[in-house]
Amino acid sequence: MAGRSASIGKEWFLAMSDRARSSETSVWEPVDLPESEPLEDPRSTLSEIETIADEWIIDNLDQFDPFSWTALSGRNLRRKAFTELALHLYVARGVGETYSSSEPHDLVVDRANDRRYRDLVRRNPRELLKYTHPLTYAKVSGDLDGATATAVDSVLDQQTVWSVERVPHRQMDLWHFCLVYGYADCPIDKDAVLPLGSLNHPPNVANADLSDLYAVTHNLYYYHNFGVDHPAFPDDIAPYDLTTALVGGILRYIAVGNCDIVLELLLAGVLQRQVPPDLVRFALAWVRHLAAEPGYLPGPDEKPAELPSGDLESWGSEDREWARHYHTNLVGATATKVIKSRADWPELAESGDDYRPSAELIDRIRLGQFLHSLSQYTLGLAARQLKGLVDADFSDPYATVLETGVRYLRQQQSSDGQYGFWTDEEAVYTVRGNNRDAFREQMVQPVTEACSEAIEKYSNSGSETEDGPG
Known part of the structure; x- marks a missing residue:
């Protein structure tokens, strides 16, 4: 048992210790980039991605029916997908x-x-936000019938809707619904x-x-009404x-192949005018590259949060594929339509250098x-990667993204100079008599040495700001 526990501890530290001391080339994962191609106008790339996503949505439209579930495991996911489809149609209609x-x-x-559906709305006023987008779309398109409108009015007049304590972005969600639906008595002040x-406290990427x-x-999205004029x-x-959050997030998730959040961040960045146009062009080329072989925008590998553990395995193969990919294709179809409509951002459409997988791009x-x-x-792996990035010629916003990562790495140093806080790893490694001194010597010390060397190299490079990133 003790040997097995020690093995687990070593597995947890493999990337931090052994790989931290390996050759520089081995610390980088292979980067699958699209081939060189002219991207003088990203609208052609946008149109190709849009077509791929639109066709997939049409081909799988029956899966979006909120009443097409036969087991409880599919209920929440079908309803969520349905309301997101309605949101996509609202945005598409709004941008023409x-x-x-x-x-x-x-x-x-x-x-x-x-x-x-209106019975669901009236039964669950605390969960109104699960149902709002289809109601909004039907009203905006002039197709909301009287009985449904009466049900919505009844729910909005109930104290229950407004008494639910919501995190800020969910309050913005409800605020957005009130404005688009035309509810004049919304008590939420954006x-x-x-x-x-x-937005005021951005996440550390x-x-x-x-x-x-x-x-x-x-x-x-809610602040900008998804790019729809109103x-x-x-x-x-x-x-x-x-x-920094938008650019860093895009780079981080391109690196691991998550098309879904990259598209969300791209759309948000274009609406906010805070993502460089050259990054928009590259990210779009990357998305199109990912979609070329399967013929759809691939979703992340993670199971949808709306399905309890194990439930997805009980679905048929087509249902499982839909559950994994539907959100990414809706996001892609929405993002491309909105970005295409951003004619008032001329930098995005200006002619520029052809896209090529250059050394500068590889560094990013x-x-x-x-x-x-x-x-x-x-x-340990991050430290080795940092040493390989110090000599890269980063300008802003990429230099600031790098500095953010260095700042976080510095914050992992304890008062005794050790890097990393390893409470759980130490417990696993030392269970049933394994030596704590060996844990520190074999596991912690190599990480500390790698981090110290990387921080020193970064500090000596002149890359950090006058006050330093700490």
């Missing part, structure tokens, strides 16, 4: 993009006006909510999780600088890998 087929519109309007949320970044994108919404960008992707290593707390 419509499907050649009326089937998506017909499905959303029919189900939004279905007695069963100017009071936004200072409490992630070195250790943020996906929920932190999705909160940023959603806050920006007199009730602000004309200017949100008064916050999210550049490796910056994303460095952030990912920090987020996984593989500090």
Whole structure:
């Protein structure tokens, strides 16, 4: 038993110790980049991604029916997908993009006006936000029937809807619904909510999780009404600088192949004008590259949060594939339509250099890998990666993203000079008599040496600001 525990401890530290001392080339994961191609106007790339996503949505439209579940395991996911489909149609309509087929519109309007759907709304006023987008779309398109409108009015008049304590981006969600739906008595003040949320307190891309970044994108979406012109919404960008979070998030998740959050961050960054146009062009080329072989935008490997553990395995193969990919294709279809409509951002459409997988671009992707290593707390590996990035010629915003990662690495140093806080790893390694001194010597010391060397090299390079990143 003791030997097995020690083995587990060593597995946890493999990337931090052994790889921290390996050759520089081995610390980088292979980067799958699209081939060189002209990207003088990203609209062609946007149109290709849009077509891929739109066709996949149409081909799988029956899966979005909120009433097409036969087991409880599928109920929440179907309803979530349905309301997100309705949101996509609202945005598409708002930026002047419509499907050649009326089937998506017909499905959303029919189900939004279905007695069963309005009964769900009236039964669950605390969960109103699960149902709002189909109601909004039906009203905006002029297809909300009287019985459904009466049900919505009844729920909005109930104390229950407003008594639920919501995190800031969910308050913004409800505020957004009220404005678009036309509910005049909304008690939510966006100017009071936004200072409490992630726009005013951006996540640190070195250790943020996906929920932190999705909160940023959603806050920006609601603020900007997803890019749809509307007199009730602000004309200017949100008064916050999210550049480091947006750019760092895009790089970090390109590095691990998560198309879903990259597309969300891209759309948010374009709405907020805080992502460099050259990064937008590259990220779009990367998304198209990922979609070329399967013929759809691949979703992340993680199981959808709406399915309890093990439930997805009980679904058929087609259902499982839909559950994994539906959100990414909706995001892709929405993001491309909105970004195409951003004709008032001329820098995005200006002619520029052809896209090529240059050394500069490789350095940026490796910056994303460095952030990912920090987020996984593989500090030794991150330190070795940092040493390989010190000589890269980063200008802002990339230099600031790098500095953010270095700042986080510095914060992992304890008062005795050790790097890393290893309570659980030490417990696993030393269970049943394993030696604590050996743990520190074999596991902690190599990490500390690697981090100290990397920080020193960074400090000596002149890359940090006058006050330092600490």
